[in-house]
Amino acid sequence: AQKITQTQPGMFVQExxxxxxxxxxxxxxxSYGLFWYKQPSSGEMIFLIYQGSYDQQNAxxxxxSLNFQKARKSANLVISASQLGDSAMYFCAMRGLHAGGTSYxxxxxxxxxxxxxxx
Amino acid sequence: EADIYQTPRYxxxxxxxxxTLECSQTMGHDKMYWYQQDPxxxxxxxxxxxxxxxxxxxxxxxxxxVSRIRTExxxxxxxxxxxxxxxxxxxxxxxxxxxxxxxFGPGTRLLVL
Numbered sequence: 001a002q003k004i005t006q007t008q009p010g011m012f013v014q015e016x017x018x019x020x021x022x023x024x025x026x027x028x029x030x031s032y033g034l035f036w037y038k039q040p041s042s043g044e045m046i047f048l049i050y051q052g053s054y055d056q057q058n059a060x061x062x063x064x065s066l067n068f069q070k071a072r073k074s075a076n077l078v079i080s081a082s083q084l085g086d087s088a089m090y091f092c093a094m095r096g097l098h099a100g101g102t103s104y105x106x107x108x109x110x111x112x113x114x115x116x117x118x119x
Numbered sequence: 120e121a122d123i124y125q126t127p128r129y130x131x132x133x134x135x136x137x138x139t140l141e142c143s144q145t146m147g148h149d150k151m152y153w154y155q156q157d158p159x160x161x162x163x164x165x166x167x168x169x170x171x172x173x174x175x176x177x178x179x180x181x182x183x184x185v186s187r188i189r190t191e192x193x194x195x196x197x198x199x200x201x202x203x204x205x206x207x208x209x210x211x212x213x214x215x216x217x218x219x220x221x222x223f224g225p226g227t228r229l230l231v232l
Contacts, residue, residue: 033218033220035220035221037223042225043207043209043225043226043228044223044224044225044226045162045209045211045223045226046223047220047221047222047223050218050220052218089159091161091162097218105150105167105169105213105215106152106164106167106177106178107152107162107164107221108178109161109162109163110161111160111161112159112160112161114159
């Protein structure tokens with residue numbers, strides 16, 4: 001079984017500052033992927049960044065970076081230089097990467113964190 | 120940019136009606152998924168398919184049913200809608216591959232009166 005925990009129901013940040021959204025996970029899969037999605041008020045889910053459990057380096061995509069600490073089972077999202085358009089719900093998710101495993105291809109989501117960017 | 124479509128975007132319907140939520144993708148992805156999400160809450164997987172004529176129930180029990188007759192099409196049906204079915208329904212698809220991610224459609228917001 002897999003579990004994702006996001007302990008911050010809401011976060012506030014000033015425009016142009018950096019913010020970290022927390023995510024911890026638990027899994028019995030030997031290899032797994034961690035994902036972050038953004039959900040604006042319009043409802044669609046936008047893929048932001050991916051980290052494989054076997055990756056040696058932390059993933060980065062533009063202003064998004066993933067602070068992956070495998071021993072602590074954490075995969076925090078860091079957004080640098082926040083913009084007003086970053087205000088949204090953010091979800092951490094994971095799935096197993098081993099074909100044939102029960103969690104292969106199926107994402108498990110956390111509860112989400114609402115981020116509000118102030119001007 | 121992912122090409123996955125859902126219709127209708129919004130649906131208000133009375134109790135007892137049969138409804139079908141459409142989901143189509145033009146990327147040739149073999150895997151498709153349906154999630155249910157209440158406002159401000161996490162997503163729960165209700166159905167998935169790993170190919171044509173393959174469908175499985177997800178982690179959250181649902182009274183809905185799905186079919187996968189064509190690769191690109193994965194409709195969800197509720198035979199008799201109830202107020203408890205009021206929610207957002209999100210469809211997603213993914214190509215087979217360990218590094219692949221799921222791409223989501225815009226969602227259908229369903230309100231059953």
